[in-house]
Amino acid sequence: MNIKFVGVPTKLLVLIVSTLLLLAVGFSSLSYWRLQADYREFQQNNIVQGQVQVNLHNSILRTKLTVWLESFTDLIQLSQQDDFSNLALQLEKQYDALQLHLNVEDIWLVDEKQNILFATNDFPAVVQDNIAQVFRLQEPEHRIYCPQSCQLLLSLPLLNKQGDMVVVTMSTSLVDMLFALKTTLDLSLIHI
Secondary structure (H helix, E strand, C coil): CCCCCCCHHHHHHHHHHHHHHHHHHHHHHHHHHHHHHHHHHHHHHHHHHHHHHHHHHHHHHHHHHHHHHHHHHHHCCHHHCCCCHHHHHHHHHHHHHHHHHHCEEEEEEEECCCCEEEECCCCCHHHHHHHHHHHHHCCCEEEEECCCCCEEEEEEEEECCCCCEEEEEEEEECHHHHHHHHHHHHHHHHCC
């Protein structure tokens, strides 16, 4: 029987290599876990940043539409008129400009009896709900809805000389906002 003798240098070499291998596996595992945690944090920060951007763009768009409509009703002197026929006529005249400059896709003008005074398209249930909410609370209402593409739905109450109320509802495309959001988030990825 031949017994192989393993020398001290070989034992020392095996011990060193084993130790280095264990250290490498340990550091790799720690690095992997840290990388996973950093990635989760990055994703969470991106979601928060995206939400902030959506809220900002949404607020800007609502403000633009509200300011336009308030200025428009002042220009046509709605508060001096007995009915809303001129408002309906003037909205129809301004529809193309609203599409071009503010991405307005549809406009609905509805009185308190749910009569449609002006509409550029059919009258979906979500618009009816928004308008009913405005009549109930007598304050502007907005929401984002996505039938085929995402849109901002903004409903505003308006009064004439008699104190009668109508609600103007505009649906605006959010394509520009989504593009700006994507661009912003893509740029933040480049800087990392």
